[in-house]
Amino acid sequence: MGRRRAETGAVKAASTPPRGPESTLEPAGRHYKPHRRAPLWLRITALAVCSVLVIGLGTAGLLFYKLQSNVTTAPLDGRVPNASGSGKSVEDTGSLQILILGTDTRAGKNSEYGTAEDSAGQGQSDVMLLMDISADNSRVSVTSFPRDLMVPIPDCVSVATGETVPGALLGQLNGALAAGPGCTVAAINDITGLTIDHFMLADFTAVKELSKALGGVEVCVDHAMYDVNGSFLKLPKGKSLVEGEQALAFLRTRHAFGDSGDLDRIKAQQYFLGSMVRKVKSEGTLTNLPKLYTLADVVTKNLTIDENLANVPAMIGVATRLAKIDLSKVSFVTVPNEPYSADINRVQLKEPQASQFFAALRQDADLSGAPSPSPPAAAPSGVASSKAPETQAPSAPPYDKSLQPISVVNATAIVGRSLELVQELAAAGFQSAWQAGDVPVQSKTQLLYGADMADVAADVAALFKLPASAVKSDPTVTGISLVVGADWASGKEFGKIVLPDDIVSSTAEQSGECMKVNPLYYTY
Incomplete structure (x- = not known):
């Protein structure tokens, strides 16, 4: 090869005798004056203040207990062997990923939307949103995963039975929920290279009650419409305030918008979320504890979360981080996808765009188009660069x-x-x-x-x-x-973030155009 190598007191408190009729604790002598009791108004005021403090603290404790007792928990990672991990404290610096899932189960309070046979147990994921809060709390990305995205599904432990649920080399992502939300977390971790910190799983009732608690969410459609084949969403042309059943119908409809595909449904979900975020931010809900408690009480009654998020300080911590973020820095993204080669009714990841996007998420990139606070060519956090200091003159290598x-x-x-x-x-x-x-x-x-x-x-x-x-x-x-790899899709220098064109579909600041109604569902 022509190679040439080189060699190589404790402090004890004094006890105080009890005061009584025979007590001699009062000083004696010429300066002694009889003890005067505090004025009545002062004693009443002090008693009132103490009572308020005691009642306030007691009420706060009861409210905290009520919220915490509302939620149901499940393991963060449901794979076999179980590797649930500890998640990350929401108070930590660093990026924070929360997977938000919506289940289509008809069990329990959701039975009015069909029979248990339609979707029993955990159900399937109607909504899969990955919320990524940046390390410096300056921006958020919300990534939608199509429900019929074909990806590898790991073997998981069922939260219902404790038995192993076999995975698949390729399966629909929304089906992973059958073993529990931790299985969906594991599947998305595998395809993105991320380590998701927490999850929230909500059902139909949570959507209805949350929209009511917010006083409605504004939506807009470009034509009067009625979805007679599924959700029964009925809206006039233009803007409407939807809540309860109407809000749920807007999110559930599979046919009313665009070309009646799952991707159009995702656009409607992102549209709804953007409008909801604008309302919450404009009314200061995330920094108003009474309002925040009302929303938390509504949501937590119909929520399953991982054990590490199942405490009130953690939930408030998430709200505190989100409250700092400008609406223009809340980006909505749909994971790059294309028709599945074996079945055009399903989708698969579109490469290299999907891998480029996931690499950007791992590097805590700013998707909104503004310059990232971190130098774009910096090595990933916690990884030492092999690059030699630029001040050193290169030495002749001991080889040809x-x-x-x-x-x-x-x-x-x-x-x-x-x-x-x-x-x-x-x-x-x-x-x-x-x-x-x-x-x-x-x-x-x-x-x-x-x-x-x-x-x-x-x-x-x-x-x-x-x-x-x-x-x-x-x-x-x-x-x-x-x-x-796809994390180095262009250029001669690794580390520069490459994003697919137009990866961000909208931001929460944008009111956007009205949703385009499928002509099949026009009303006149």
Whole structure:
């Protein structure tokens, strides 16, 4: 290979005798004056203040207990073997991910929407929203996952029976809820590379009662309409204030908007959420404890959450973080998708856009288009960069660069992606580098090196500014293999955030256009 290597008191309180008729504690002598009792008004005032404090503290305790006793809990991660983890305190600095799920179960109070056979037990996920609060509390992204998205489903432990529910190499994401919300968390963790911190699972009743407690949510449609085939949503043209059954119908309708697809339903859900966020922010609800308690009482009665979120301080902590965020920094996103190759009635992740988007989420990127507070080329948090300080002059390597075997594998789904990297390697003296072809999309870039090649790998990593976490020893590799993942979809420098065009469908600040009604549901 032509390689040339170098060598290498406690303090005790005094007891006080009780005062009584025979007590001698009062001073004696010429300056002694009879003890005067406090004026009646002062004693009444002091008693009243003490009573208010005691009643206030007692009431707060009762309210806290009531809220906490409202909720039902389930494990955060339902996979087999169980790896539920501890989640993250909402008071911690750092980004915070909460998966918000809506179940279509007809059990219990939801029986009026069908029989238990329609969707018994946990049901399926009608709504899957990943809320990501940035590390500095300056922005939020809300990502919608289509209910019929085909993804790998892990084996999970059923929260109902404790038995193992077999997963699938590819299954509908909304079906993971059958084993419990922790199974949906596990499936989304697997496809995004995130570690979701908490989840909230709500049913039909929660939506109705929340919209009532808010005094209605404003929606707008471009034509008078009536959904006669499902939700029975009926609205006049223009703006309406919906609550209760109407609010639920707006979120549930599967046919009334656009082309009657699941993606149009997601647009309606995002539209509704944006309007709700504007109302909550404009009325100061998140910083008004009485209002916040009313909403929390309504929601928690119909909510299942993970154990680490099942306390009032944690729930208030989430509200406190959200209260600081400007409406223009609340972004609504639908995970990039395309028709499923085996069934056009379902969808699959669209690559490389999905992997690029998930990489941006992992890096706490600003999706709204404004500059990120962190330098865009910074290595991921907690990962040491292998880049040498720029002030150091490069030393001659103890090997011949032109003889080192370096293959560049394209795992980005972008045709020709590896060519510019091979050219960059050649310009840097690595003239034996070559394109090794295309492979299925991988979310993360890896630099794999074989025996006696660690120093070459370090120099290649420094050339492309790869983080140390991407550089791995692999005894099956001959020389160096650079596998370019979807997190490095363009450019010669790793770490710059690449986002699909128009990834953000709207922000909470935007009132947006009226929802377009499917002509089949027009009324005149």
